[in-house]
Amino acid sequence: MEFPPIHSFPPLYTRQPNKLVRNKQLETWAGIILDNAKKLHRWEIDKTGRFERGGPSIFTSESIGRAVPQLFINEIWRHMQRNNQIILRDESLQWGVLDDADADASFYVLWRPLDAWTSLILEWFDTANQMGKVVTFYELAQGDESLDCEFHGIPEPLLLRILKPLVKRGRATMLKGDNDQYVAIKVV
Amino acid sequence: MDLWYDVATNNSGRPLLRGGEQVVLIQDAVGLYDGKERVEGRQSGRVFLTQQRFVYVDDLNPTGNSVALDLENVASLEYSSGFLKRSPRLVVFVRDGGTRPPGEDITSAGFLTQWVCPICAEKNSTEGKFCDGDSSVQPVCFNCGVPADYELARDSIKYIETNKSTDPTDRDTVVCQSCTFINHKLMKFCEMCGGRLPPRKSHRSKKLFLKTGSLKETPQFFQLSFRKSDGSLFAKAAEKTLNDARQKDIFNQNVAEIDGAAVNPTVKEEELVKKLDKMDLMGINGLEKFRENQLLNNDILFTNALQDLNKLMSLANSIERLYKRESNNSGSSTTAHPYLVVDREKFFTKDSFLDEIAREVYEFAMSEFKDNEIDRNVIVTLVDFYAMYNKSVRIGTGLISPQELRDACQRFPKLGLHDLKLLKVNKRVLCLTSVNSLKFVEERVMEIVQGQPGSDSLKITQVLNEQAKTDNSWAIGIIDEILSSCINNGKLVLDEQMSGMLYYSNTFWSL
Numbered sequence: 293m294e295f296p297p298i299h300s301f302p303p304l305y306t307r308q309p310n311k312l313v314r315n316k317q318l319e320t321w322a323g324i325i326l327d328n329a330k331k332l333h334r335w336e337i338d339k340t341g342r343f344e345r346g347g348p349s350i351f352t353s354e355s356i357g358r359a360v361p362q363l364f365i366n367e368i369w370r371h372m373q374r375n376n377q378i379i380l381r382d383e384s385l386q387w388g389v390l391d392d393a394d395a396d397a398s399f400y401v402l403w404r405p406l407d408a409w410t411s412l413i414l415e416w417f418d419t420a421n422q423m424g425k426v427v428t429f430y431e432l433a434q435g436d437e438s439l440d441c442e443f444h445g446i447p448e449p450l451l452l453r454i455l456k457p458l459v460k461r462g463r464a465t466m467l468k469g470d471n472d473q474y475v476a477i478k479v480v
Numbered sequence: 481m482d483l484w485y486d487v488a489t490n491n492s493g494r495p496l497l498r499g500g501e502q503v504v505l506i507q508d509a510v511g512l513y514d515g516k517e518r519v520e521g522r523q524s525g526r527v528f529l530t531q532q533r534f535v536y537v538d539d540l541n542p543t544g545n546s547v548a549l550d551l552e553n554v555a556s557l558e559y560s561s562g563f564l565k566r567s568p569r570l571v572v573f574v575r576d577g578g579t580r581p582p583g584e585d586i587t588s589a590g591f592l593t594q595w596v597c598p599i600c601a602e603k604n605s606t607e608g609k610f611c612d613g614d615s616s617v618q619p620v621c622f623n624c625g626v627p628a629d630y631e632l633a634r635d636s637i638k639y640i641e642t643n644k645s646t647d648p649t650d651r652d653t654v655v656c657q658s659c660t661f662i663n664h665k666l667m668k669f670c671e672m673c674g675g676r677l678p679p680r681k682s683h684r685s686k687k688l689f690l691k692t693g694s695l696k697e698t699p700q701f702f703q704l705s706f707r708k709s710d711g712s713l714f715a716k717a718a719e720k721t722l723n724d725a726r727q728k729d730i731f732n733q734n735v736a737e738i739d740g741a742a743v744n745p746t747v748k749e750e751e752l753v754k755k756l757d758k759m760d761l762m763g764i765n766g767l768e769k770f771r772e773n774q775l776l777n778n779d780i781l782f783t784n785a786l787q788d789l790n791k792l793m794s795l796a797n798s799i800e801r802l803y804k805r806e807s808n809n810s811g812s813s814t815t816a817h818p819y820l821v822v823d824r825e826k827f828f829t830k831d832s833f834l835d836e837i838a839r840e841v842y843e844f845a846m847s848e849f850k851d852n853e854i855d856r857n858v859i860v861t862l863v864d865f866y867a868m869y870n871k872s873v874r875i876g877t878g879l880i881s882p883q884e885l886r887d888a889c890q891r892f893p894k895l896g897l898h899d900l901k902l903l904k905v906n907k908r909v910l911c912l913t914s915v916n917s918l919k920f921v922e923e924r925v926m927e928i929v930q931g932q933p934g935s936d937s938l939k940i941t942q943v944l945n946e947q948a949k950t951d952n953s954w955a956i957g958i959i960d961e962i963l964s965s966c967i968n969n970g971k972l973v974l975d976e977q978m979s980g981m982l983y984y985s986n987t988f989w990s991l
Contacts, residue, residue, distance in 0.1 A: 298988050301984070301987075301988060302934060302975035302982065302984065303973035303974055303975045303984045304988075305975070306973075306974050306975050306976040307976075308967075308973055308974060308989075309967055309968075309974065310967055310968060310969075310970050310973075312970060312991050313970050313973060313986065313989050313991065316988075316989035317989060320988065320989070358975075
């Protein structure tokens with residue numbers, strides 16, 4: 293992970309009492325998370341700030357020996373949620389899960405807003421000449437065609453949530469696979 | 481018009497009284513009239529009635545425009561109430577020719593009156609002309625001490641003209657009224673007993689010429705015009721004080737006791753207490769009375785001790801000042817100690833009492849913090865200051881309440897006392913600060929934090945006090961308040977650790 297200089301500024305790890313300063317602090321944190329996710333191409337993060345299980349938390353700095361307390365981390369998550377920068381990975385969960393210390397929760401990190409992703413993919417269909425063809429989610433996320441695209445490697449459940457609005461608008465139809473799950477899309 | 485002379489006041493606009501002089505009453509919003517003419521620049525002030533003088537202290541320019549008139553120059557007083565737009569006033573008739581030893585009437589100077597006392601038939605001779613209807617000369621019998629009645633003594637009166645210049649106590653000497661020692665004319669206090677000598681016109685230090693509209697011959701009276709109140713109480717008090725002062729001059733002047741009873745009022749008080757002590761009071765009531773008396777006794781003792789101490793201090797101060805002026809000739813440091821004897825019974829209204837307390841408190845604060853002269857920055861929480869004030873003064877005269885102190889401090893700007901102000905830090909802690917000190921300390925704190933990021937409040941206080949170089953240290957409570965105010969305005973940010981709060985300058989999230 294790469295961090296800006298502010299990551300080794302001790303007050304970053306303490307919830308600032310001044311509301312205006314705190315808002316800037318929360319934005320700083322959101323920026324650090326989104327930047328890292330984008331650079332590392334990570335889509336998921338758990339509520340302790342780890343991109344992968346067992347990895348280092350983004351909220352910890354070894355060099356200055358500081359870590360953000362979980363309560364403040366939760367505040368950061370809520371701030372990012374308000375700005376549509378993260379969504380809960382498990383759609384059946386509510387945001388109240390953050391208050392439950394024992395519960396496990398993880399998020400999809402959206403360094404672009406959901407509808408920006410939707411239009412990006414739509415654009416890809418156009419430029420890649422895939423209009424009117426059936427494209428599987430696997431092809432879209434992992435296929436060679438999308439290798440250079442920003443959304444390459446996107447988890448399929450997230451992809452489904454990005455593409456759903458197209459179906460609602462009547463721009464696309466989805467096809468179900470064997471086990472009654474959507475596996476492919478056709479954009480018209 | 482040269483009867484009024486300048487008086488020194490301290491910075492907060494309270495007159496410096498003579499030793500042993502006590503304020504009887506204070507009247508605010510008074511204007512001075514010379515005869516019937518307004519006196520320029522002395523139209524709004526307070527008049528202190530003391531046992532010895534009227535002291536006028538100007539509201540606008542207390543150090544420059546304050547004047548005093550000795551009671552011994554006052555012939556009589558007359559009170560005239562207000563009428564329509566005319567405010568009530570006290571007319572002060574002065575004696576001709578101004579200052580002179582009391583008991584000697586200038587109109588009859590050069591006369592010696594011989595008369596026989598109608599009570600004890602003793603032959604007396606009195607200076608001055610003893611005639612009917614002249615109340616100013618009322619000779620007292622040398623033998624029996626009873627004032628002579630003109631009607632009864634009329635037959636025996638003889639006038640003898642004397643040559644004034646043969647008077648041995650005329651020009652070069654002043655006779656002490658308490659011990660009769662003949663002092664040099666320039667002395668103000670007796671060299672033997674230290675008593676105050678009667679002032680002489682020829683060597684008054686600073687004569688005052690009040691400016692009026694026209695330059696007519698000197699009027700025979702002055703007027704004190706009461707702008708706000710009707711002043712009748714003041715007039716009565718002045719009358720009484722004047723009478724008391726006269727009585728003292730004439731009647732049994734040097735006598736300590738008459739028929740075994742003490743004359744000195746302070747002695748009298750003690751005597752009274754002693755007598756009460758001896759009274760055979762029974763039961764709980766008796767015990768309570770006894771206890772009260774004991775307390776009263778202690779109070780008197782303490783007050784006297786305190787007064788003595790104050791006198792000693794002022795003496796030491798003046799010696800110190802003299803020494804300083806001698807040594808480096810740059811002596812303009814006039815820091816008089818406050819009297820700390822403001823008595824709430826001397827005021828008509830709570831308002832004027834608070835005004836006086838405000839001046840007092842201001843003076844106290846200034847003298848208390850004068851060590852800090854280098855940077856002249858003072859911040860003290862009102863709670864601390866309250867304790868300091870009440871601790872250092874007011875035994876016997878009663879303490880002031882926190883509310884009173886607060887009200888008094890709020891009056892500083894109104895009274896033209898601009899060096900200190902009451903400030904609410906962080907909307908909760910009331911502090912008494914000098915004008916720029918909060919900003920000053922804030923800047924210093926910011927400097928320290930920028931120089932050493934991650935300092936805690938203890939360290940900041942330490943560094944700050946090392947820099948200050950004086951014994952006067954900044955309280956950590958104040959520093960804490962300043963730090964939290966810096967956080968509130970976004971200049972500092974926090975790093976909370978197990979060991980406490982560390983402070984950093986807000987370099988990343990500037991507002």
